[in-house]
Structures are given as C-alpha cells and as structure tokens.
Amino acid sequence: MTTFVRVVETGSFSAAARQLNVGQPAVSKTVAQLEGRLQVSLLTRSTHRLTPTEAGMRFYERAKTAIREADEAELAARGAGAGLSGCLRVSAATTFARLYILPLLPRFLDAHPELEIDVILDDRAIDLIAEGIDVSLRMGALPDSSAVARKLATGGRSVFATPAYLARAGEPRSPADLAAHETIIYTQLTDAWSFTRAGTEASVTVRGRVRVNAAEGLRAAVLADMGLTIGSDWMFGPELASGAVVRVLQGWSLPPIDLWAVFPGGRMASAKARAFASFVEAALDGVYSAAA
Template sequence: MDRYQAMATFVRVVETGSFSAAARHLNVGQPAVSKTIAQLEGRLQVSLLIRSTHGLTPTEAGQRFYERAKLAIQEADEAELAARGARAGLSGCLRVSAATTFARLHVVPLLPRFLAQHPELEIDVILDDRVIDLIAEGIDVSLRMGALPDSSAVARKLATGRRSVLATPGYLARAGAPQSPADIAAHDTVLYSQLSNIWSFQRDGTEASVTVRSRVRVSAAEGLRAAVLSDMGLTIASDWMFWSELASGEVRRVLTDWTLPPIDLWAVFPAGRMASAKARQFAAFVEAAMAGHQATSPN
C-alpha cells in the first residue's frame, strides 16, 4: 500500500464525507477507496471512521491522523514546488472558507482566473457566515471580515472597506433621508443580528451614537440584502455587500458627511503550522483583486 496515496485518500474521504464523493474527486472507483481505507485501518490497527446513515465522520484517532496526514501532504507539496521552481503551478486541493454573500459577490467570480493560472489545482469553497474551526474542517485559508476573535490566529490583512448607512430610493421616498445620526432613531432599520444596535459616527473630531430600533433582524448577510432591497429600511453595511447596487443607484448612501469605522478583510490560516503555498498565493491573489476593486469603488 502506497502510504502517501493512502493518506491522500483518507484526507479526501474526511473532507468530502463519503467514499463515493472521494472517489469522484480522485477519479477512481468507490470500491478502490473503500479498500484503501480498510487497508489503512488494518495497518494502523485502529478504526479511523465512524460509519452511519448520516455519512462518515472521523473517530478521535481518525481526526488526529487526518490533521497529521493533511500537514504531511502539504509539506510534500511544498517540497515539490520548491524543487520545480517558483514558476511551477499549484496542484492538489485548496480548501477556502468565506462568508456566503462576500464569496458570492467577490470570491467565486475570481476563481476562473485563478484556476486558469493553475490548471492542476482544485478548490473547495466552504460558505458559512459563522467562524469555523479551520483545523477541524480542514481549511487552508479563511477569508474573514471585521475584528478577529482569536488573537492567536495567523492572519494577514488583505483590504479595508468603507461602511455606510444605506437604503433604497423607494424607502427614502417614503420615509425621507436622515439629516443627522439622531434622525435614525425615527427610522425603520434592518439589523444584522451579530452586530450591535448602537451605531457610532464621527465627523470633524465629533462623535455621535444612536440606538436604533428594528422590527427586522437577520442572521445572515443574504437576508440583510434581501430586506434592504425590499425597501424595509436603513442598514449599516460595507460597500462590498452592495457593490453593484451602489454603482447602479439601486441603493444609496445617506449621512455621507459622517464616517463609520471601516471593516477589514483578513486571510486567516490554521494556527500552529506554516501556511501552504496554495493558501499564501490565493490570499495574495485576492488581495491584488480587492485592491483593483477598491480603485473602481462606486461613488
């Protein structure tokens, strides 16, 4: 049994959650994947997977083996890349996590260009608005926005975005535009439930805060977008979230003479190990793309 191939097969089974999905990724038959895992468990004399009607999950021993095996595969890939030279393309599978809306608008459209540069590379994009465990989920790099809750995280800032108070022309025609932060208290708002309902502004060294009321709270950015575009009220959001609508006029900024704290985009890598070449190059690619994006920021 080829130890490297067995490790790669096991890693793919854990990441896809089934023998059949791993077989499709590896371009082999399902019996071959099942046989490889059985041989691996026999050689190690330990059960690596729990099989149930819900799919496959690693045992405690399997999780430890998965983490070490994935790291070994990454290090082998790094060694090959170093030997082939800096011009060599990336290969293997890159697992990226990102917030759903940000990824849909700004990451997924970039993938064809990145994949064209690296024909032997595959990318798994895990969409989740929550902060997930990168090691447990086998993530190579996570794109996160805002403050990083884990101070031990290995992170690189990729971009800084503007945040504004936004609404549709339909809502503003009905309710009028606020002329000061204090006016917001009389308006309908749409709140992202993970953020505070106290909005803080600055202008010429002056600070102003307002506690907003809302009949609508949403737990995901897709819901926030849908509510705002349905003329339901004001919201605070980054330009990234309403990029095309700001450019088309479907959404407008208000209180533009006041500023809100900006929002940062980070590339976060699993703690405790060196980021892979695939993860580093993808982060650099996104950073360059977002820099060009900001140069064409909608007014």
C-alpha cells in the same frame, strides 16, 4: 502523514475520510500500517474521539512540518511558473464570495489547471480544522484563536438605503435621526452604531422589525425598500454604481472593516492557501477604493 494529520485534527477516522474523499476503512488501514511500521501506538481510541498519544503528538508536529516542506519542494522543482494541484478548500461569506470571489475563480483556475477548489459559503465563522478548510476569507474583528491570519484589505462602511425608502421616510441628517427610521438589523453585528465627524462622536441604538443573519437577506430587505442598514461598502457595490442604493449620513464616518485570510492554526498554511490569498489580495486591489 497527511492522513494521520487529518485524523488528529478532526478527531475521527470518518471525518478525516470525508475530507480526504476516501473510505473510512482506507483511513483506518493507513494509520494501522503507519503504527506497524513505526512500532508504536500513535492514537488512543475512545468511543467519542481519537486522541494522539505522546508519541503520536510528536509525530504529528513533525509531520505537519514535513508536509509543508514537501509542498514547497514540489513547487520549487516545478518552477515558479508551475501550476498548483490537488484540492483547495476555501470558505467565505456568501455575499462577498458571490460578488467578488467567485467571478475571480476562472482566472485562478486557468493559471492552475490541475487544481480543484471547494468553496464553502457561510456568513458565520466555522471551525476551519473540523471542516478541513485551507483558507477562510473573513470580515471584521477576528475572535481570539490559534488561527493564523493575514490582512488582505481594509474597506469602508456606510449607511445604505434605496431612493424609494428615503422618498417615503425622509433622509436622516444626523445619527440621532436613525432612531426614528425603520432599520434592517444584521444579527452578526451589534445594533448600537457609533459615528465620528470632525472629532465628534455619536452613538445610536437602532430599531427594526426585520432582523436577518445573512448578508444576502440584508441586501434583499434593503432593495425591497423596507428600511436602511449599515454595511461594508462592498456589500452594495453594484447597486451603488447603478444608483439603486445610496449612502446616507455621508458627513459621518463609521469604523472601517478589514478583510482577512485566515489559515487553520492546527497545521501549517499550505502553498495553495497562501497562493490563493495572495491572488485575492492582488485581484481586490482597488475594489474598496472604487466602492468608496
């Protein structure tokens, strides 16, 4: 059932084989044996993609439920204190994972010695089903999709700069002052920034000679005294604590940012994925408030 579900969700034997870490012939043989036992064709094969037949789609929907219930039954049989097993594929933004998720993994793995974790680092939203991701940790607004999401935390956002940059360029006193500053532009976000203070709203479109598409580059540019930037408070957590980076325009507020656990909509969230999301939620409790 698991093999067939992966074939349907990826659209090919080869992609399913990569996710299952087996050879493509083994996947093809498994599906052929399944069709032989059921005496019905489950897939329509074309040169570009495999698509389920009507019978295949009915089997796919029931198989997803059966797999989820089997996972739950195994956990129940082992007991609440039993460890998880198998492979869990997690995706997360690079900087957030480096600062907050990877340091937590030893605790999670110690609690589940039979579990393996594949961590896929990418600042961009990726196709969870195509990549075989069990749970993705994402920041900000979620695009409309069939994915199922659970909010884990909400954090603040600020304007950051190094003391050396501010000593050279001066410190902005209002959002309008940002237009005269060199800004590191994060291409994942808009360059129009909106602030509020005591019911007053202010917006400014920033400019900058440096644009980056990953938070690691954003951090490096700011720490090189190249300019100021806007970001979530977790992004510069260690540097805020050490004084290497400071907040500016602290009297003005920016919209907060949410952390989500996103599960692929094509199949039920596994017990492993839900357990990991709960672990991250509990472990990060207080991280945002500590950075505030």
